[in-house]
Amino acid sequence: xxxxxxxxxxxxxxxxxxxxxxxxxxxxxxxxxxxxxxxxxxxxxxxxxxxxxxxxxxxxxxxxxxxxxxxxxxxxxxxxxxxxxxxxxxxxxxxxxxxxxxxxxxxxxxxxxxxxxxxxxxxxxxxxxxxxxxxxxxxxxxxxxxxxxxxxxxxxxxxxxxxxxxxxxxxxxxxxxxxxxxxxxxxxxxxxxxxxxxxxxxxxxxxxxxxxxxxxxxxxxxxxxxxxxxxxxxxxxxxxxxxxxxxxxxxxxxxxxxxxxxxxxxxxxxxxxxxxxxxxxxxxxxxxxxxxxx
Amino acid sequence: xxxxxxxxxxxxxxxxxxxxxxxxxxxxxxxxxxxxxxxxxxxxxxxxxxxxxxxxxxxxxxxxxxxxxxxxxxxxxxxxxxxxxxxxxxxxxxxxxxxxxxxxxxxxxxxxxxxxxxxxxxxxxxxxxxxxxxxxxxxxxxxxxxxxxxxxxxxxxxxxxxxxxxxxxxxxxxxxxxxxxxxxxxxxxxxxxxxxxxxxxxxxxxxxxxxxxxxxxxxxxxxxxxxxxxxxxxxxxxxxxxxxxxxxxxxxxxxxxxxxxxxxxxxxxxxxxxxxxxxxxxxxxxxxxxxxxxxxxxxxxxxxxxxxxxxxxxxxxxxxxxxxxxxxxxxxxxxxxxxxxxxxxxxxxxxxxxxxxxxxxxxxxxxxxxxxxxxxxxxxxxxxxxxxxxxxxxxxxxxxxxxxxxxxxxxxxxxxxxxxxxxxxxxxxxxxxxxxxxxxxxxxxxxxxxxxxxxxxxxxxxxxxxxxxxxxxxxxxxxxxxxxxxxxxxxxxxxxxxxxxxxxxxxxxxxxxxxxxxxxxxxxxxxx
Numbered sequence: 170x171x172x173x174x175x176x177x178x179x180x181x182x183x184x185x186x187x188x189x190x191x192x193x194x195x196x197x198x199x200x201x202x203x204x205x206x207x208x209x210x211x212x213x214x215x216x217x218x219x220x221x222x223x224x225x226x227x228x229x230x231x232x233x234x235x236x237x238x239x240x241x242x243x244x245x246x247x248x249x250x251x252x253x254x255x256x257x258x259x260x261x262x263x264x265x266x267x268x269x270x271x272x273x274x275x276x277x278x279x280x281x282x283x284x285x286x287x288x289x290x291x292x293x294x295x296x297x298x299x300x301x302x303x304x305x306x307x308x309x310x311x312x313x314x315x316x317x318x319x320x321x322x323x324x325x326x327x328x329x330x331x332x333x334x335x336x337x338x339x340x341x342x343x344x345x346x347x348x349x350x351x352x353x354x355x356x357x358x359x360x361x362x363x364x365x366x367x368x369x370x371x372x373x374x375x376x377x378x379x380x381x382x383x384x385x386x387x388x389x390x391x392x393x394x395x396x397x398x399x400x401x402x403x404x405x406x407x408x409x410x411x412x413x414x415x416x417x418x419x420x421x422x423x424x425x426x427x428x429x430x431x432x433x434x435x436x437x438x439x440x441x442x443x444x445x446x447x448x449x450x451x452x453x454x455x456x457x458x459x460x461x462x463x
Numbered sequence: 464x465x466x467x468x469x470x471x472x473x474x475x476x477x478x479x480x481x482x483x484x485x486x487x488x489x490x491x492x493x494x495x496x497x498x499x500x501x502x503x504x505x506x507x508x509x510x511x512x513x514x515x516x517x518x519x520x521x522x523x524x525x526x527x528x529x530x531x532x533x534x535x536x537x538x539x540x541x542x543x544x545x546x547x548x549x550x551x552x553x554x555x556x557x558x559x560x561x562x563x564x565x566x567x568x569x570x571x572x573x574x575x576x577x578x579x580x581x582x583x584x585x586x587x588x589x590x591x592x593x594x595x596x597x598x599x600x601x602x603x604x605x606x607x608x609x610x611x612x613x614x615x616x617x618x619x620x621x622x623x624x625x626x627x628x629x630x631x632x633x634x635x636x637x638x639x640x641x642x643x644x645x646x647x648x649x650x651x652x653x654x655x656x657x658x659x660x661x662x663x664x665x666x667x668x669x670x671x672x673x674x675x676x677x678x679x680x681x682x683x684x685x686x687x688x689x690x691x692x693x694x695x696x697x698x699x700x701x702x703x704x705x706x707x708x709x710x711x712x713x714x715x716x717x718x719x720x721x722x723x724x725x726x727x728x729x730x731x732x733x734x735x736x737x738x739x740x741x742x743x744x745x746x747x748x749x750x751x752x753x754x755x756x757x758x759x760x761x762x763x764x765x766x767x768x769x770x771x772x773x774x775x776x777x778x779x780x781x782x783x784x785x786x787x788x789x790x791x792x793x794x795x796x797x798x799x800x801x802x803x804x805x806x807x808x809x810x811x812x813x814x815x816x817x818x819x820x821x822x823x824x825x826x827x828x829x830x831x832x833x834x835x836x837x838x839x840x841x842x843x844x845x846x847x848x849x850x851x852x853x854x855x856x857x858x859x860x861x862x863x864x865x866x867x868x869x870x871x872x873x874x875x876x877x878x879x880x881x882x883x884x885x886x887x888x889x890x891x892x893x894x895x896x897x898x899x900x901x902x903x904x905x906x907x908x909x910x911x912x913x914x915x916x917x918x919x920x921x922x923x924x925x926x927x928x929x930x931x932x933x934x935x936x937x938x939x940x941x942x943x944x945x946x947x948x949x950x951x952x953x954x955x956x957x958x959x960x961x962x963x964x965x966x967x968x969x970x971x972x973x974x975x976x977x978x979x980x981x982x983x984x985x986x987x988x989x990x991x
Contacts, residue, residue, distance in 0.1 A: 249556050255703035256619070259606035260559040273556055278606060279619065280626075429676075436675020439658065458654040458677055 173462060174199075174329070174425055174455045175206035175308075181327040181422045184298050184309035186219075188318060190343075190350050194333035195429030195457075200312045201238075202427075202457035203329075207308060208240055215305035217246035217297055218287045218312040219320055237285050237312075239277045244305040246274050246297045247285045256281055261304055265293035274300055285312065294320035321354070322395040327424045328354060332446060334432020340445045343437065347426055348449035349403060352410065354423045356396040359416035364390045368416065376400045380409050390414040396421050426454040464502060464816035465867070466809070469857075470836040473872075474809030475768035482767075483739045483817060486535040489728045490735030497736075502816050505754040505830050511818035512751045518584070518737055519744040519820075526578025527745065531738045533574040537567035537731060540591075540724055547718040553710055558595055559605035561717060565592040566603060568727065571734075586730030589723035594716045611709045618702040625695035632688035640665045640682065652681050740819045743767065749820025753827040759808060759870065759903040760786040764823035766807040776941075778948055782823070783807055785922065785955045789829075790897040790904045792914035793955065795924025796967040800953045801907035802839060804924070805872040808905055809834045812870050829903060832867040839874035851879045858892055868901035875908060886910040893917040914958070923958035927951045932970040943974050 178185040185203060189196035207214045216239065239245050244261070249270025252258060256279040264272035265288040272288050288297055301309045311326070321328060330351055337343035359368060368390035371379065375393050380401045383391060393399055395417050401409060409415060426446050430437040439459040447454035447463035455462045466476055485491050503511060543557045572585055597610035609616035641647045643665035652671055655678045664670070664680065672679040684692065743749070747767045763782040770780035783804055793801050812831050814821040843853040854876055861871055876892060877885035889910055894917045896904035914921030931950040937943060969989060973982045
């Protein structure tokens with residue numbers, strides 16, 4: 170099952186970024202599932218994070234979080250202060266600065282577990298992914314964050330969207346939230362032949378005020394730089410998408426969703442959730458723990 | 464060298480500071496120390512210039528630039544060395560950085576040799592590379608390799624064996640519960656989906672965490688498994704302790720080389736600062752100054768900021784010679800370079816103070832401590848002073864401080880008041896400057912007979928022959944300026960009876976494009 174998720178991701182790019190629709194929707198579980206699948210195939214891989222991950226408990230809500238295992242031979246990018254002292258890592262290079270020190274590129278000579286974290290800026294995240302590709306022949310896995318999607322822009326990564334009970338109390342609500350996120354991230358690339366030769370190009374982010382102005386006098390086609398520049402959500406986004414052909418200069422590759430039925434209000438039906446998310450997003454969906462896909 | 468902001472702006476101090484800015488932290492430390500130490504004495508100033516000229520002669524310009532570029536990439540090892548010296552534990556990233564320092568030193572040395580530099584000028588390489596060599600077999604990275612100490616290899620092997628024993632124990636326990644679970648649990652923790660296994664868990668499986676949909680489980684370890692894990696944890700601690708011991712020994716070795724590392728960084732800093740000066744010499748030339756209290760003499764000197772600005776416009780700077788003993792009035796036509804000559808004198812004084820061989824064929828000057836520029840400025844809006852008031856206040860302040868040897872540059876003083884009183888004020892100022900001890904003063908003005916009345920040296924900018932000016936066609940400003948520069952004789956000579964009078968102001972205004980009727984009326988008014 171996890172192998173199918175890995176196949177879907179690697180068919181579209183050598184780096185895979187996992188983003189979540191909310192906190193505690195199984196993003197790191199998805200990240201670990203991809204790594205497990207790579208290990209099962211004896212693939213050497215590289216790891217980094219857009220936020221700070223792998224700590225025993227969530228820094229915000231104190232919930233226990235999965236640790237990040239770093240198997241022998243894999244490469245990791247992590248801040249200097251998070252480099253484990255034992256077993257020693259092979260230090261390959263230093264990168265950008267982060268709040269926890271410079272980003273260290275290191276290879277595990279022996280298996281270990283650690284926290285990982287990434288650089289602060291989108292540009293630095295992109296540079297880090299590029300360096301990891303240089304250090305590792307295998308895939309690069311990036312534990313992302315829903316509130317920091319800017320690093321998705323400008324890359325050719327495969328994007329996996331993790332969603333779950335933490336983003337909605339019902340199967341339908343979770344599926345709607347996932348569909349909204351996926352619809353934004355999958356904004357199609359501008360094609361003059363299809364979309365007309367004179368679109369309205371937005372140099373800045375598409376925010377709520379801009380969206381309202383566009384809806385007042387809708388142009389035929391609006392082009393943003395990339396989907397991360399779309400800052401409108403929910404019904405406003407849906408209305409905009411209904412009235413305007415929303416396009417981007419550089420499209421992203423959203424390849425799959427994962428689901429986690431657990432939420433603060435209790436558990437959702439795993440099978441129903443996978444099916445609803447797959448239906449709402451038009452993407453293959455996986456529950457990597459339950460071994461269910463749709 | 465003391466120069467207030469107004470003076471500094473006039474004499475190109477910011478330009479010089481930018482040109483001399485070190486590339487490395489080491490260079491910045493040397494710069495800071497030099498600034499704190501104050502100005503050099505004559506012997507030291509000459510030595511510094513001689514050293515720079517020797518390096519400039521030995522190094523080719525491109526090669527010197529490559530050495531500077533290599534210096535830019537040298538990481539600063541001193542924070543790490545200081546921590547090692549204090550007994551703080553170092554990490555593998557620290558050793559990696561020290562390795563980079565050793566590599567960067569090698570790169571500087573290679574660039575230096577290729578540029579034609581003498582080996583004696585290079586810092587001695589501290590033996591960091593040898594200390595770190597076992598950890599750098601993979602190239603430029605660092606790993607706390609077994610080669611540092613055979614005990615590391617033993618500890619890692621023992622830990623691997625202990626890991627394998629734990630794996631075997633876990634595999635045994637997994638087999639024992641697999642039938643009841645319906646699958647073979649893998650890893651230290653595994654998930655059981657409630658929908659798929661709603662009943663009680665088999666004996667030997669415990670719940671670590673549960674959610675409405677899942678149970679995160681682990682195998683209940685029996686005595687043999689717990690013993691294997693305890694043993695493995697012990698081996699992990701042993702390995703961690705051995706790794707820390709090897710790091711500590713390595714850090715001790717680094718700490719022992721502290722003085723050699725510090726010496727290398729100091730030399731790198733000196734090299735960085737010296738190469739900034741060498742770059743200036745390569746661009747503008749330089750000489751060793753001679754120190755003499757009563758004279759300020761430049762031969763074929765270049766005001767580098769102006770030369771650079773002209774070059775970007777495709778125009779050429781004419782080097783100037785001037786001799787001031789020790790107070791002189793400089794007159795001559797507009798646009799003849801009087802203000803540029805003043806700025807040149809200040810710039811040369813700055814160069815000497817900064818250890819830069821002054822860009823000239825020869826330079827003789829007193830050991831100056833201060834440069835002051837008076838006049839030629841705008842109103843001081845902060846202090847609510849008019850242009851006239853501003854320069855009078857500056858003159859007052861300059862005369863009040865007569866303790867330090869100073870170069871005082873006066874540009875068109877009192878030009879904003881009535882010419883009769885203005886000239887009288889200037890004569891008085893020139894006389895006061897001439898009486899002031901330890902002072903070289905150069906005063907540019909259009910007022911006539913100031914030098915003669917004040918009894919000081921009179922210098923004159925040769926300027927352009929009237930026929931040459933009349934031959935220039937007024938038109939495009941850029942072309943007019945270029946033609947004017949071609950016609951102008953910027954030489955500064957002692958003014959004799961044959962020196963031309965007047966400022967060529969009307970002729971120049973015509974060349975600069977003032978309408979012909981205005982020029983004609985001005986000529987009439989002047990003649991009448």
